[in-house]
Amino acid sequence: MSLLATLRIALRALRVNKLRSALTMLGIIIGVAAVITMISVGRGAQARVEEQIKSLGSNLMIVVPGSTTAGGVRLGAGAVQTLTEDDAWALQREVEEVQVAAPSLRGGAQIVAANANWSTVIQGVTPEYLEAREWPVVAGRGFEPQEVTGAGAKVALIGQTTARQLFGDADPVDQEVRIKQVPFTIVGVLDRKGQSMIGQDQDDVVLVPLATARNRILGTAQGSTLRRVATISVKVRSGADMKVAEEKVRELLRQRHRLQPGQDDDFTIRNLSEILAAQETSSRILTLLLAAVASVSLVVGGIGIMNIMLVSVTERTREIGLRMAVGARGRDILTQFLVEAVVLSLVGGFVGIVLGVAGSFAVGSLAGWRTELSSAAILLAATFAAAVGIFFGFYPARKASRLSPIEALRYE
Amino acid sequence: MPAPLIETRDLAKTYRMGDQTVAALRAVSVAIDAGEFVAVMGPSGSGKSTFMNLIGCLDTPSGGSYRLAGEEVSHLSADALAAIRNRRIGFVFQQFNLLARTSALDNVELPLLYAGVPAQERHERARRRLAQVGLEDRAHHLPSQLSGGQQQRVAIARALANDPLLMLADEPTGALDTRTSFELMALFQSLNRDGMTVVIVTHEPDIARFARRVVGFRDGRVVEDRPIEPEDAAARLAALPEPAAA
Numbered sequence A: 001m002s003l004l005a006t007l008r009i010a011l012r013a014l015r016v017n018k019l020r021s022a023l024t025m026l027g028i029i030i031g032v033a034a035v036i037t038m039i040s041v042g043r044g045a046q047a048r049v050e051e052q053i054k055s056l057g058s059n060l061m062i063v064v065p066g067s068t069t070a071g072g073v074r075l076g077a078g079a080v081q082t083l084t085e086d087d088a089w090a091l092q093r094e095v096e097e098v099q100v101a102a103p104s105l106r107g108g109a110q111i112v113a114a115n116a117n118w119s120t121v122i123q124g125v126t127p128e129y130l131e132a133r134e135w136p137v138v139a140g141r142g143f144e145p146q147e148v149t150g151a152g153a154k155v156a157l158i159g160q161t162t163a164r165q166l167f168g169d170a171d172p173v174d175q176e177v178r179i180k181q182v183p184f185t186i187v188g189v190l191d192r193k194g195q196s197m198i199g200q201d202q203d204d205v206v207l208v209p210l211a212t213a214r215n216r217i218l219g220t221a222q223g224s225t226l227r228r229v230a231t232i233s234v235k236v237r238s239g240a241d242m243k244v245a246e247e248k249v250r251e252l253l254r255q256r257h258r259l260q261p262g263q264d265d266d267f268t269i270r271n272l273s274e275i276l277a278a279q280e281t282s283s284r285i286l287t288l289l290l291a292a293v294a295s296v297s298l299v300v301g302g303i304g305i306m307n308i309m310l311v312s313v314t315e316r317t318r319e320i321g322l323r324m325a326v327g328a329r330g331r332d333i334l335t336q337f338l339v340e341a342v343v344l345s346l347v348g349g350f351v352g353i354v355l356g357v358a359g360s361f362a363v364g365s366l367a368g369w370r371t372e373l374s375s376a377a378i379l380l381a382a383t384f385a386a387a388v389g390i391f392f393g394f395y396p397a398r399k400a401s402r403l404s405p406i407e408a409l410r411y412e
Numbered sequence B: 001m002p003a004p005l006i007e008t009r010d011l012a013k014t015y016r017m018g019d020q021t022v023a024a025l026r027a028v029s030v031a032i033d034a035g036e037f038v039a040v041m042g043p044s045g046s047g048k049s050t051f052m053n054l055i056g057c058l059d060t061p062s063g064g065s066y067r068l069a070g071e072e073v074s075h076l077s078a079d080a081l082a083a084i085r086n087r088r089i090g091f092v093f094q095q096f097n098l099l100a101r102t103s104a105l106d107n108v109e110l111p112l113l114y115a116g117v118p119a120q121e122r123h124e125r126a127r128r129r130l131a132q133v134g135l136e137d138r139a140h141h142l143p144s145q146l147s148g149g150q151q152q153r154v155a156i157a158r159a160l161a162n163d164p165l166l167m168l169a170d171e172p173t174g175a176l177d178t179r180t181s182f183e184l185m186a187l188f189q190s191l192n193r194d195g196m197t198v199v200i201v202t203h204e205p206d207i208a209r210f211a212r213r214v215v216g217f218r219d220g221r222v223v224e225d226r227p228i229e230p231e232d233a234a235a236r237l238a239a240l241p242e243p244a245a246a
Helices: A003-016 A018-056 A085-094 A127-132 A160-167 A210-217 A242-256 A272-315 A317-325 A330-367 A375-401 A405-410 B048-055 B078-088 B104-115 B119-132 B148-160 B178-193 B233-239
Strands: A060-065 A068-070 A073-075 A098-112 A117-125 A137-140 A155-158 A176-179 A182-190 A205-209 A231-236 A267-270 B006-017 B020-028 B037-041 B063-068 B089-092 B166-170 B197-202 B213-218 B221-227
Touching (some): A018 A375, A060 A272, A098 A210, A160 A182, A182 A205, A242 A267, B006 B048, B037 B048, B048 B063, B166 B178
Antiparallel strands (some): A098 A176, B006 B020
């Protein structure tokens, strides 16, 4: 018997018990919808973390001043700026794993354009900073070497948010702004970075040359002859071991700061990439976990199909007997019931996909979570639904195909 | 002389019921030629239904041999038996056994479906068979929309669908009133006159009277096998008083 004819018989049998078929499918529908929605929620979380990693720059460590002890008094982290620009250059020169070490200063300031003003973060940086953060300039140019040496030029790079606040849609390049009464020329606009791990807008920033920041904006308290800096962003060469690099950086800094063995570090190394990698792993596990929980409902749906198919086989024993009497072979009966189960699960799977896609959009817009639909998840759910149909449909179908025709015909 | 259509030799069937063995059929040897009209009779438990199941290839014997159209079929596989039932035997049952919620035409097509006949030819042949039993205008009716007699005629059309060698009818009139029973027997007689071999199982002497040969069973053995002069069902039908107008 052709598959098409079998399919028609299956569809007719399913139509006869519309409500029952619908309820049976419900298990599969919920299962497939749950798998798709959960995976898209999980992948959304994953994508967020991946984006943060990208915005941070890969293989990045950040060295910040740690606590110091002065005469038995332990001062909090950052109370004394223990890092210097020379520390950064030393790291870059002497630790082979380090690709760049970028010193930077940071402070807040009111910035004034022609007819607008905006309070933002001012960072004093060197060109290496943009390399370490993998932060390209999308309009204009970056800092020239001569602009960051000596006293520093009065040039600035502007973040996307600050640019919009000050200039709206106008092109900020070559515009003049004043930071703490000092006029600066904007030479470039930075690419969009998005939010940081802790939700800060990384685009709300103005970058100026490190020397300029020290001399003209952030004051002498942070300056002095030692050329202290607030942070050193260290980018490790790709392929190098972050742990090894971190140890070498620590060793060199301890040596440069003349710390005795047993003495606490006067700086802290934050290996952000590692934190993010851990977060990525956990969000991937979250995705798997959600998918696993959702799959359980698919399996439960499959058991529902098996249950109904068993009832159906018992109910239609006489029909099976008659089909056998007029010439159906065992395998014809087996195919018939199997096709019925697979049609149930496939139709359920299809409805489930539609609901799952709708569900992930609903979660995205109602809960405000980021969701990411994946065609792989849809394919997986559909395949799984069909497999569930075959797997759970097989036992009842085989039971039907093994009936003896006379016993089936006599069945009341 | 050609070989008989049905030839059983010492055909036996035993069932196990718990630790007891029950012999339903003991050494039955019967030969039925093509074109015969045989009524198999006997009280319940006589073995007539078991005999019917065996010659219908619905069941396999425990002993003896059964040749259908010269071919030994007692040891065939389940699939081979299914093929024989499909091509060579047409069944008519007491309870009609039509598929519910399935049109008369689709019911008649069922054996053709399992024979792998293409859709177009299937429709045509099924239509012809329905016309043969006088139901061409009911092709798209569901069994629930047909009377008992009409349903049984659909079942006969289904039995005829694949041009079988043999029609087996198990108590075909058991669920019908007298008038409809006679109508049905007239149909069987007309099929038989056209050359179809018909074997009906019945416990009603009134029905067996329309056959040309009676085989009586008792306790698993043939106790009677004689030709009879058949009554004409059409004539009996004409003699019945007209049904009271409803």
